[in-house]
Amino acid sequence: MAGNSDPLTPRAKLAVTAGKAVAAASRAAGRGSGSVIGGRVALKLDPDLLARLAQNLDVILVSATNGKTTTTRLIAEALRAAGPVVSNALGANMPAGITSALAGSSDAKFGVIEVDEKYLAGVARDTDPKCIALLNLSRDQLDRAAETRMLAENWREGLAGTKAVVVANADDPLVVWAASSSPNVIWVAAGQMWKDDAWSCPSCGGVMQRPGDDWFCGECGFRRPTPSWALSGDHVLDPHGSAWPIHLQLPGRANKANATSSAAVAAVFGVPPQVALERMYQVQAVAGRYDVVQFMQRDLRLLLAKNPAGWLETFSLIDPPPTPVILSVNARSADGTDTSWLWDVDYTRLTGHPIFVIGDRKLDLAVRLEVANQHFQVCDNLDQAVQTAPPGRIEVIANYTAFQDLRRRVGN
Numbered sequence: 102m103a104g105n106s107d108p109l110t111p112r113a114k115l116a117v118t119a120g121k122a123v124a125a126a127s128r129a130a131g132r133g134s135g136s137v138i139g140g141r142v143a144l145k146l147d148p149d150l151l152a153r154l155a156q157n158l159d160v161i162l163v164s165a166t167n168g169k170t171t172t173t174r175l176i177a178e179a180l181r182a183a184g185p186v187v188s189n190a191l192g193a194n195m196p197a198g199i200t201s202a203l204a205g206s207s208d209a210k211f212g213v214i215e216v217d218e219k220y221l222a223g224v225a226r227d228t229d230p231k232c233i234a235l236l237n238l239s240r241d242q243l244d245r246a247a248e249t250r251m252l253a254e255n256w257r258e259g260l261a262g263t264k265a266v267v268v269a270n271a272d273d274p275l276v277v278w279a280a281s282s283s284p285n286v287i288w289v290a291a292g293q294m295w296k297d298d299a300w301s302c303p304s305c306g307g308v309m310q311r312p313g314d315d316w317f318c319g320e321c322g323f324r325r326p327t328p329s330w331a332l333s334g335d336h337v338l339d340p341h342g343s344a345w346p347i348h349l350q351l352p353g354r355a356n357k358a359n360a361t362s363s364a365a366v367a368a369v370f371g372v373p374p375q376v377a378l379e380r381m382y383q384v385q386a387v388a389g390r391y392d393v394v395q396f397m398q399r400d401l402r403l404l405l406a407k408n409p410a411g412w413l414e415t416f417s418l419i420d421p422p423p424t425p426v427i428l429s430v431n432a433r434s435a436d437g438t439d440t441s442w443l444w445d446v447d448y449t450r451l452t453g454h455p456i457f458v459i460g461d462r463k464l465d466l467a468v469r470l471e472v473a474n475q476h477f478q479v480c481d482n483l484d485q486a487v488q489t490a491p492p493g494r495i496e497v498i499a500n501y502t503a504f505q506d507l508r509r510r511v512g513n
Contacts, residue, residue, distance in 0.1 A: 113153045116146035117204045124201060136189075140197030143204060151196060154203035155228035158187070158212035161366060162228070162265075164221045164256075165236030166249075167411050169194070171351065171387045172236060172359040173215040178384055179367035179377035184210030192388055195220050196227075211370070218252050222259020230265045232369050233283075234362055236291065238275040239298045239410040240442060249298045253279040268365045270358075271328040274316055278303035278323070289365050290314075290331035291358040294417075295410035297445065332361040337374055339364075345374040350385045355414040389508045393494070396511045397487045400494040401427075403507060407436065407500045409445040415498055422453030425490035427483070429460035429503035436501045440465045448473040454496075457486035460503045483510050 109117065124139030132138075143150050161180070163173045170192045177188040187206035189199055194215040203212055216224045218238065225233065235256070238249045256279035260267065269280035271288040275298065280286050292314075293299070299316075300309050307320030317324035329340040336344040337360065345364070347357050360381055367377035386392040390405045406415040419426065432438045440462050448470055456477035458466050463479050470477045480486040487495065499507055507513075 109153055110147075112147050113150055116143040116150050117154075119143060119146055120201060120204060134191055134193070136191065136193045136201035137195070137197045140193070140199070140201035140204075143200055144197060151200045151203070151224070152227045152229075154200065155212060158203070158209060158228075159232075159370065160212045160214060160228045160230040161232045161234065162214050162216050162221065162225060162230045163234045163236070164216045164218050165234075166218060166239045166241045166408060167414070168236050168355060168359045169215045171356060171384075171390070172234060172363055173213055174384055174387050175360055175363040175381045176234070176366050177211075177213040178380045179363055179372055180211045180213060180370060182367075182372045182376050182380055183370055186211045186213055188213040189215055190388070196224060199224060219255070221256055225259060225263065225265070230263075232366055233260065233263070233265045233267045234366050235267060235269040235276045235280055236359070236362060237270055237273045237293065237295075237410070238279070239295055239408060240445070241408040241437070249275055250301075250303055253303055256280075257282045266369050268362055268369070270362065271326050272314065272316075274299045274309060274323075274325075275303050277326060286326075287330065287365055287369070288326045288328040289362050290328035291361050292332060292354070294355070295413050297409070330361060330365040332358050337361045337364050337378065339368070339374050343374070345378055347378055348382045350382060351387070351391055353414060353418040389504070389513050392513055394511045394513050397484065399487055399490075401487070401497050401511065402494060403504065403511075403513065404496060404498045405501070405504045406498050409442055412446045412498070413450075416447075416450040419454075419496040419498075420494065423455060423491065424493060425455045425457065425495045426451060427457045427459060427486045427490070427495055427497045428466060429458075429483075429497070429499035429507060430463065430466045431461040431500060431503040431506070432465075433461070433502045436503075443469045448475055451475055455491055457490060459483060459486050460499070460506075483507060 120139040120143030123142045124135030127135030163169050177186045187209035189202035194217045253275040261282035267280050267283040267286045270276045270291045272293040302318035304323040305321040307318045331338040364374045364377045393402045404415050406412040432440050458479045
């Protein structure tokens with residue numbers, strides 16, 4: 102591979118140019134951002150392109166089942182205090198999308214990259230990251246994602262001996278198991294609301310004991326490490342014991358946890374917590390998530406929830422009853438075609454809300470709500486649901502492709 106001082110090879114330059122041209126054509130044809138198809142073409146022309154583009158950057162990788170897009174955005178904002186940043190802010194988080202994002206900037210100091218859980222080990226190999234943030238692992242896309250224990254094993258093997266500083270959530274046993282093969286780990290107490298994927302020990306299969314916020318395996322002694330950073334109420338506690346206030350425009354406890362991990366990452370690069378957290382306040386919405394939009398003379402707040410852990414966090418954000426709630430679920434390939442995960446979500450938390458159900462798999466969701474004794478109405482589309490909903494702001498919760506459909510419909 103070329104040395105740090107060398108510009109891109111002629112082949113790499115051709116690959117970047119071709120990728121950008123294909124992406125532009127895709128955008129012009131109205132087929133989305135073009136970042137994935139552009140990246141695929143570029144990597145076909147130069148399979149080493151991702152490594153070449155990353156060689157002059159301080160790369161930070163962010164991976165998790167929930168919160169990686171938001172955390173990537175928060176880290177990027179914080180690190181702008183120390184230099185220009187390039188990031189895959191739109192969430193195209195597999196090698197093609199990542200390659201496209203890095204090809205878009207030549208003067209960046211930092212590359213802050215969200216990575217799909219299944220691709221983390223390979224992207225880490227290609228990009229030689231300085232820092233890797235691991236937030237959580239939970240069940241997701243059951244038809245095509247590996248079982249969570251296998252993903253943790255994949256991370257553990259792929260990151261063994263990495264030179265990167267690993268910033269990892271001490272409250273998630275699967276993440277701790279995965280990160281424990283790395284020599285340089287900073288542990289963050291970011292919390293874990295969804296625990297149903299972490300009752301058996303990832304090390305020996307024994308039953309996990311969970312007294313209070315602690316956890317340990319009674320059989321092999323695998324246990325929660327002592328964190329050096331922690332989320333405490335509305336503050337981040339740093340390794341020196343100082344408490345820094347979190348001021349976010351993004352709602353909910355989960356985003357405070359994301360901000361805590363982001364502050365720990367920023368500190369690796371010399372950005373103090375106060376500066377990092379102040380910069381995070383700039384973030385109002387992330388790829389449409391949390392946006393309040395006007396549609397048919399109503400205020401709609403758009404919330405993304407794509408697996409049981411995400412739905413649980415989202416239910417804690419919504420306004421109290423009788424705020425109307427629209428739920429939209431698809432099962433296209435990007436969502437995972439298996440909807441059995443709906444049975445892992447506690448829909449009794451919506452009791453008292455008027456509920457309206459839309460999306461490709463609205464009938465699957467209707468059966469689940471029926472069993473949970475919820476009052477709901479199945480609607481043909483967003484327009485009908487909004488027309489039928491009682492007055493007031495409407496909370497709209499959707500999984501991945503359903504969320505993209507909603508954004509297109511409301512012009513967001």
